[in-house]
Amino acid sequence: MPTVSMTVNGKSVTGEVEGRTLLVQFLRENLHLTGTHVGCDTSQCGACVVHVDGASVKSCTIFALQADGASVTTIEGLAAPDGTLHPMQAAFREHHGLQCGFCTPGMVMSAVDLARRDPDLTERSVREGLEGNICRCTGYHNIVKAVLAGAEAMKVTAEAAE
């Protein structure tokens, strides 16, 4: 079986995979990073969204081998090492943007990427930006609130870092 190497959440990892192994399978089954979820088999639901070289990607849509050499961030890599939540994670908690939690990892990873790409999000652009992430619990109302608040908090954090 071919070998694949990548950086996941800042750590170098290597594993043997089949050619058909999807990135999400590699993360869940080889690395036991089970925070990334599989909710469909047609790249529609977005529960599996991770960041590959900084951009959100549905990890059920690429083979593990395609991510060879890439830097991957999963939901497990988003909070600070001391457990402090990323501003987007904190906003989801504050605004009750999750119920069963299954879509949440993908939703949060998509939201972080959305906020990075568009510093001036509106309710409409959040709704359009999350079109590829399905949630069955929340009706999206609180997710939209959380993403707008999380994006604001990310701006403050970024300014503070400058």
Added chain:
Amino acid sequence: MANPNGIGAAVRRREDFRFLTGQGTYTDDIDRPGQTYAYILRSPHAHARIRGIDLSGVSDAPGVVAIYTGQDMAADGVKSLPCGWLIHSRDGSPMKEPAHMPLAVDKVRHVGDSVAVVIARTRGQAQDAAERIVVDYEELPAVIDMNATLAPGATSVHDDVPGNLCYDWHLGDEAAVDAAFAKAAHVTKLDLVNQRLVPNAMEPRVAIGEYDRATGEHTLYTTSQNPHVIRLLMGAFVLGIPEHKLRVVAPDVGGGFGSKIFHYAEEAIVTWASRRAGVPVKWTSDRSEAFLTDAHGRDHLTHAELALDADGTFLGLRVRTTANMGAYLSTFSTSIPTYLYATLLAGQYRTPAIYAEVKAVFTTTTPVDAYRGAGRPEACYVIERLVDNAARELGIDKAEIRRRNFIPADAFPYATPVALTYDTGRFDICLDEALKMIDYDGFPARRAEAKARGKLRGIGLSSYIEACGIAPSNVAGALGARAGLYESAEVRFHPTGSVTVFTGSHSHGQSHETTFAQIVADKFGIPIETVEIVHGDTAKVPFGMGSYGSRSLAVGGSAIVKAIDKVVNKAKKIAAHMLEAAETDIEFSDGRFTVAGTDKSLGIGDIALSAYVPHNFPLDELEPGLDEQAFYDPKNFTYPNGTQVCEVEIDPDTGTTRIVNFVAADDFGRVINPMVVEGQVHGGIVQGIGQALFEHAVYDPESGQLLTGSYMDYCMPRADDLPSLQVTYHEEAPCTHNPLGVKGCGEAGTIGGAAAVMNAVVDALAEFGVGHIDMPATPEKVWRVIQAGKMPMAAE
């Protein structure tokens, strides 16, 4: 002093940290040592006789551990998956209850029916090997259409149920209804399709079976809303495993909406196969399998008639419904179109005479069972569509016709003509509040403004009621439930003052770990951080009936309160002993036990420690320990209710419906956590909107193939399809018969939602002569209706 994290506080959720950091433990996240993977070969046909299964060469495929068919399971004594409710037809005969074997034995009866299971070292190997299986099918005609399935000469889905009728049931006083119609000034009639839906919890189902040869104990990890019920059904009825040798664990579960109540074939298959093959066996559904095998929802055909006098007073309601059971009877299936549907046909109104007939039929489709609301959205849709149309036909304002017919606040308890007694309600408050929120009076101006832009604007109301807190066991039993539907709780103080609560309710998004802890912290006067809620494991929790029918708080929460009361009573005895006072003189408040009229007191933590390390308890009167169990059986259903108002704008050029505003004013009794309640309502409403505008499980009538078998074909509501929602609630009519005064909020949004949207859509299209349009109101359907309406003769 109010507990800052007690009842009524918008406490942020304790579940969230693990879910937000990827540390939840969903069933598919569990791997057992030596685990193998099951792939289930499924029928590609809607209906076929299995003439033979050729397994040659399959076991030679890489990684294969075992292959089993339905014959193997049957030969080993495995029995049919049971149905939990026995319905009797109007002639007194019991419903037809054909067998549902976990793996098909003689025939397959829907696309996706399970035929064989391959167990291999990896998931891919199991799937690869299954491709070598050759099944010799003799194809039989698909039976899809509900009217066709009852037609003379229709192909039988089950050889032992000729005619495909499961039951022919009725409720209410037919003669009284006939009399009401005879004197009516006006009759509003509708033919309604309540289309089939797929629940689509985001987490697909998973089951892992593990057998311990040393102890003879089976463990099933499963995506379930009620692990104890699965243990009972699977252990006692299907596999013959006694409870003490069968543990069922439902860990974090990624949404259910009803679809994870039922005992599914795959649970029995992996449990049985793990013993047979001697290895843990894991099955993970993919979404395509979920579409074919998760129980579907709704699927009613209804003719309904409302008789009114000239003033718009409701005189009588007549409803005739055919309900699709699918190919087999799922666990709760038979109760949904009967006792969770027809019993709700009074709605919020004083309609004096109601009569309902329900025929349940078999078809070669995926089984149909409870989906969020379960019977009550169907009932609400019937009533509220009739009421809006009646108002239009009689020229009465649609809010006014409701107000005129509401059961007034002073009429409770109110016995409806369809078997229920509502304990309390203030329907007027919800209606007034909802109308204010949406600025009902300003609608004509908004409609005119939209018209000037070339858009069609409509407004629709839905005043729903539901029977929740399922169920008073004696009532449920009288209605055919084969089990009582109480709930259990155990409240255990630990020696150093922290508390673990074991609840038979199950949380799969409902936030019990937070809200139940609020109740416990509030009642004991202790910090919420010292309370832990445990659920979802039959090895930990004494018993449980699980979570569905918005019952967790009303029934499960009440059981917790009952156990808390027992703990307090026990603690009073201990306090009396320690304080050398009479037990009757001990008062408890804010976490302290005080001798009345003195400053002598002890904190509950001191009592707990003493309870576990006593030196001098009078042992014949006072046992050590502070750990109490309670079973709570509700005295009645609870009756959450409210009014939802939806305003839509339709683009006549494209037929696209946009929801411009949606408001809900609800009565859930007392509210434990307003943030959580609002979240439940939001999600519920969007499932109602989903049914009204987007979702429809469609079968090809000839081949019986599911045409909407993926998220590419089945339209799930997405963020950009939806508006923000305005929701509020009142607490003026708390439940009168449970200790928390709570009613339940999980299904409300869905129960009222679809009717509110469809009433708005029909209102917007009324100028084209449209009296009804079936769900989902897709752009194509709406556009066609508009086009037809533009031609003068086409209008009805």
